[in-house]
Amino acid sequence: xxxxxxxxxxxxxxxxxxxxxxxxxxxxxxxxxxxxxxxxxxxxxxxxxxxxxxxxxxxxxxxxxxxxxxxxxxxxxxxxxxxxxxxxxxxxxxxxxxxxxxxxxxxxxxxxxxxxxxxxxxxxxxxxxxxxxxxxxxxxxxxxxxxxxxxxxxxxxxxxxxxxxxxxxxxxxxxxxxxxxxxxxxxxxxxxxxxxxxxxxxxxxxxxxxxxxxxxxxxxxxxxxxxxxxxxxxxxxxxxxxxxxxxxxxxxxxxxxxxxxxxxxxxxxxxxxxxxxxxxxxxxxxxxxxxxxxxxxxxxxxxxxxxxxxxxxxxxxxxxxxxxxxxxxxxxxxxxxxxxxxxxxxxxxxxxxxxxxxxxxxxxxxxxxxxxxxxxxxxxxxxxxxxxxxxxxxxxxxxxxxxxxxxxxxxxxxxxxxxxxxxxxxxxxxxxxxxxxxxxxxxxxxxxxxxxxxxxxxxxxxxxxxxxxxxxxxxxxxxxxxxxxxxxxxxxxxxxxxxxxxxxxxxxxxxxxxxxxxxxxxxxxxxxxxxxxxxxxxxxxxxxxxxxxxxxxxxxxxxxxxxxxx
Amino acid sequence: xxxxxxxxxxxxxxxxxxxxxxxxxxxxxxxxxxxxxxxxxxxxxxxxxxxxxxxxxxxxxxxxxxxxxxxxxxxxxxxxxxxxxxxxxxxxxxxxxxxxxxxxxxxxxxxxxxxxxxxxxxxxxxxxxxxxxxxxxxxxxxxxxxxxxxxxxxxxxxxxxxxxxxxxxxxxxxxxxxxxxxxxxxxxxxxxxxxxxxxxxxxxxxxxxxxxxxxxxxxxxxxxxxxxxxxxxxxxxxxxxxxxxxxxxxxxxxxxxxxxxxxxxxxxxxxxxxxxxxxxxxxxxxxxxxxxxxxxxxxxxxxxxxxxxxxxxxxxxxxxxxxxxxxx
Numbered sequence: 060x061x062x063x064x065x066x067x068x069x070x071x072x073x074x075x076x077x078x079x080x081x082x083x084x085x086x087x088x089x090x091x092x093x094x095x096x097x098x099x100x101x102x103x104x105x106x107x108x109x110x111x112x113x114x115x116x117x118x119x120x121x122x123x124x125x126x127x128x129x130x131x132x133x134x135x136x137x138x139x140x141x142x143x144x145x146x147x148x149x150x151x152x153x154x155x156x157x158x159x160x161x162x163x164x165x166x167x168x169x170x171x172x173x174x175x176x177x178x179x180x181x182x183x184x185x186x187x188x189x190x191x192x193x194x195x196x197x198x199x200x201x202x203x204x205x206x207x208x209x210x211x212x213x214x215x216x217x218x219x220x221x222x223x224x225x226x227x228x229x230x231x232x233x234x235x236x237x238x239x240x241x242x243x244x245x246x247x248x249x250x251x252x253x254x255x256x257x258x259x260x261x262x263x264x265x266x267x268x269x270x271x272x273x274x275x276x277x278x279x280x281x282x283x284x285x286x287x288x289x290x291x292x293x294x295x296x297x298x299x300x301x302x303x304x305x306x307x308x309x310x311x312x313x314x315x316x317x318x319x320x321x322x323x324x325x326x327x328x329x330x331x332x333x334x335x336x337x338x339x340x341x342x343x344x345x346x347x348x349x350x351x352x353x354x355x356x357x358x359x360x361x362x363x364x365x366x367x368x369x370x371x372x373x374x375x376x377x378x379x380x381x382x383x384x385x386x387x388x389x390x391x392x393x394x395x396x397x398x399x400x401x402x403x404x405x406x407x408x409x410x411x412x413x414x415x416x417x418x419x420x421x422x423x424x425x426x427x428x429x430x431x432x433x434x435x436x437x438x439x440x441x442x443x444x445x446x447x448x449x450x451x452x453x454x455x456x457x458x459x460x461x462x463x464x465x466x467x468x469x470x471x472x473x474x475x476x477x478x479x480x481x482x483x484x485x486x487x488x489x490x491x492x493x494x495x496x497x498x499x500x501x502x503x504x505x506x507x508x509x510x511x512x513x514x515x516x517x518x519x520x521x522x523x524x525x526x527x528x529x530x531x532x533x534x535x536x537x538x539x540x541x542x543x544x545x546x547x548x549x550x551x552x553x554x555x556x557x558x559x560x561x562x563x564x565x566x567x568x569x570x571x572x573x574x575x576x577x578x579x580x581x582x583x584x585x586x587x588x589x590x591x592x593x594x595x596x597x598x599x600x601x602x603x604x605x606x607x608x609x610x611x612x613x614x615x616x617x618x619x620x621x622x623x624x625x
Numbered sequence: 626x627x628x629x630x631x632x633x634x635x636x637x638x639x640x641x642x643x644x645x646x647x648x649x650x651x652x653x654x655x656x657x658x659x660x661x662x663x664x665x666x667x668x669x670x671x672x673x674x675x676x677x678x679x680x681x682x683x684x685x686x687x688x689x690x691x692x693x694x695x696x697x698x699x700x701x702x703x704x705x706x707x708x709x710x711x712x713x714x715x716x717x718x719x720x721x722x723x724x725x726x727x728x729x730x731x732x733x734x735x736x737x738x739x740x741x742x743x744x745x746x747x748x749x750x751x752x753x754x755x756x757x758x759x760x761x762x763x764x765x766x767x768x769x770x771x772x773x774x775x776x777x778x779x780x781x782x783x784x785x786x787x788x789x790x791x792x793x794x795x796x797x798x799x800x801x802x803x804x805x806x807x808x809x810x811x812x813x814x815x816x817x818x819x820x821x822x823x824x825x826x827x828x829x830x831x832x833x834x835x836x837x838x839x840x841x842x843x844x845x846x847x848x849x850x851x852x853x854x855x856x857x858x859x860x861x862x863x864x865x866x867x868x869x870x871x872x873x874x875x876x877x878x879x880x881x882x883x884x885x886x887x888x889x890x891x892x893x894x895x896x897x898x899x900x901x902x903x904x905x906x907x908x909x910x911x912x913x914x915x916x917x918x919x920x921x922x923x924x925x926x927x928x929x930x931x932x933x934x935x936x937x938x939x940x941x942x943x944x945x946x947x948x949x950x951x952x953x
Contacts, residue, residue: 122911125711208683208713212676263713285722286903288800313800317901318911325781325794494657494916540677 108624110304110603112293115311116620117332119323123286123316128268129247130202131209139314142614143291145247145274148176148195153608154414155517157241161190161248171236171563178227182298184250185279192229196221197251199244206260214243236561238568239520247274277307277618289314308621333598334612339401342594353596359412360593361609362514363405366586369507371546374455379437381583386423387430387482389474394589397470402589407576408522410590412608415519417573420580430482441483448483456485457507460500462493468510471588502538504546513542519572523556526579547584633940637933648925649694652918658686659710659916707919716923719908724890726797727904730820731889734827742832746839751866753844761836769833773826777899780822792818795901823900827893838881843874879942886935887928
């Protein structure tokens with residue numbers, strides 16, 4: 060959610076993508092709250108008091124949530140509510156490893172084509188009915204149904220069928236082995252009964268999709284006033300309550316819809332909301348002036364802002380030119396000048412916080428001489444009168460497209476222009492409406508360089524969407540609609556990504572991803588520009604806040620937060 | 626009169642037709658489509674042109690443009706404004722939840738604007754070039770010149786944050802405070818405190834025009850012979866101004882009030898965003914961003930229709946205010 064807000068100011072569509080993936084996401088491993096206060100460095104000292112039930116937490120939504128149905132919502136705002144409403148099969152710990160939630164245990168068959176899941180007994184939905192294997196099957200089958208109206212069908216593309224063995228056992232049969240399976244099937248479990256009388260195509264019309272959602276999560280919907288707020292109240296019968304020492308603790312959650320970021324900042328300072336990820340430029344002020352009122356939680360973004368180079372078009376079809384641009388870009392200047400030093404340069408496509416990160420990959424320092432040398436190797440000759448390299452009489456001139464309106468992007472364009480000038484490359488910076496840019500220049504491949512952002516899911520399989528050639532194939536009209544807008548087609552990368560997708564042994568998977576990262580860094584199809592260090596501010600009256608790697612003070616752990624003490 | 630009205634109403638039909646063409650055309654020209662907003666939930670879906678196509682097909686976005694247009698108009702004539710892609714709800718429901726909020730705010734704002742600007746205009750006309758006139762004129766121009774988002778921010782930081790929790794920075798009501806749970810007085814007080822700041826911003830920004838109109842129209846009337854006659858008769862100055870002059874001076878104000886109805890429901894994107902006021906302006910703004918075609922077309926159409934009705938009402942009101950005017 061907090062990721063989205065920020066990214067949303069940079070670009071409009073992409074963001075939601077990574078987000079929604081993450082939103083179904085991480086939950087904590089089963090350790091009682093209170094004694095796990097120091098999960099990360101920034102965590103404040105654990106409180107001496109024991110958590111007690113009570114209090115109200117005020118949170119912000121930048122926009123109206125679109126749906127409270129765990130398989131139909133598409134926005135980060137819907138995700139915030141869905142996360143509280145529903146229980147999922149698995150939780151994910153800080154290492155992004157699955158831990159039991161609705162699924163008590165699970166086992167993959169020898170041939171890696173059947174996943175057997177044992178459903179925990181005695182789980183009740185908030186309407187008092189039982190959650191069993193039928194409901195899990197209903198949820199997943201709805202996504203696979205041809206009439207399904209949501210956007211998640213492809214996450215279950217490897218699933219052949221779902222077999223309900225008995226009330227508490229089910230089997231998921233696969234078409235082919237799938238390593239990211241557990242994150243891909245981890246949807247909030249819907250109640251089959253609540254959708255009785257509604258076909259899959261009509262699912263959105265059921266009260267359970269919006270006005271009266273039925274889940275088995277830590278909170279239930281109390282009141283939703285369109286445009287104003289969503290109030291949720293503690294589910295006293297939450298089946299994980301005992302395991303977490305009586306969680307959830309906070310009696311009510313009030314999500315207020317506040318579209319303007321400056322207004323949200325004022326509301327945070329005024330105590331009207333309890334959590335916010337402010338703009339980088341406001342962090343220092345909040346840290347100094349509100350130290351007694353707000354607690355800061357720093358976290359590395361599980362994603363990055365990056366420049367896409369058009370690999371299918373001269374001169375960027377030449378690896379040496381792409382490498383030269385990477386070496387020539389003054390990323391330090393972007394981070395200090397634009398992002399107030401609240402970002403790092405990503406060494407490669409997989410961020411260091413991921414288990415799949417290859418730590419032999421280091422950040423490339425800026426090297427103007429080497430960049431020039433590479434351009435000369437690629438056949439360019441310096442025109443001394445203009446200071447720009449030329450090849451066959453054509454000056455090395457590139458066009459950079461970026462979405463207008465975001466100061467960060469505008470400043471990046473300016474810095475790119477001046478730092479590439481030093482290596483003899485002329486950059487024409489074009490700032491236009493993001494959607495117009497995507498439609499008219501980026502999707503049809505009529506660009507040299509463009510800037511956007513990408514958020515990763517819990518599994519490094521996200522890389523598939525960015526670098527596999529299938530995500531960069533033009534459609535009948537010549538438009539690339541997938542995320543491989545760099546039109547980067549590398550057989551070895553394709554092979555590695557496919558293998559990693561089907562490999563269950565983490566060591567082997569890591570090897571595949573290591574080689575993948577080294578190829579991407581060498582081929583330089585994109586330039587990783589920055590990975591933000593975000594700061595979440597939470598009102599100091601709230602305790603037990605979990606700072607989750609890559610996601611910060613995420614809503615997924617609100618059930619462990621508390622205000623009152625015994 | 627009846628004939629005139631029939632003619633006016635019939636004239637509105639071609640105008641409406643042009644409005645539907647424009648609202649439809651503008652959305653068609655906007656790059657990107659609702660399918661991207663929906664599908665961007667999953668990167669995989671975006672990479673799968675088949676899925677994008679399937680969705681476009683289902684929503685009828687692949688049909689020729691003129692067929693889409695006639696389908697939209699046809700449905701509308703039967704009272705069906707289509708479905709919001711974003712909310713997965715009928716457009717009518719989306720608008721129905723936002724409309725009362727906008728009307729609530731703008732009703733009070735318009736009442737205040739008229740209640741303040743007419744007397745202000747009269748005062749500055751009667752005391753032309755006096756200190757009062759200068760102050761009124763300066764304030765009015767300041768209201769016009771200061772951007773509303775700036776005034777809004779000033780109020781949030783200067784007033785709300787220093788009010789010790791009395792005046793909230795944003796929102797429209799406190800969750801839980803409703804007529805069922807609280808007495809009506811506390812509910813009203815709650816709603817009033819949320820309305821306070823946005824109301825000031827709208828009224829401050831809206832005073833200028835009317836005050837200036839009122840001032841110049843009053844100045845003109847005061848030079849008329851019948852005012853001189855009234856004074857010569859020995860009538861008190863108050864009677865001259867408020868009974869004889871004012872009624873005539875209000876006429877031009879009526880002429881500029883045709884947009885009233887549409888501004889009552891139109892809402893303001895900026896004010897509704899800054900103060901988190903869940904009104905039509907915000908719905909329209911988000912619909913445009915989400916390429917939620919049906920919602921944004923409905924809002925455009927709504928404000929066009931209301932503008933037309935507004936001016937029709939003004940024409941009718943003329944007859945009532947000024948007996949000299951007759952339509953045949």
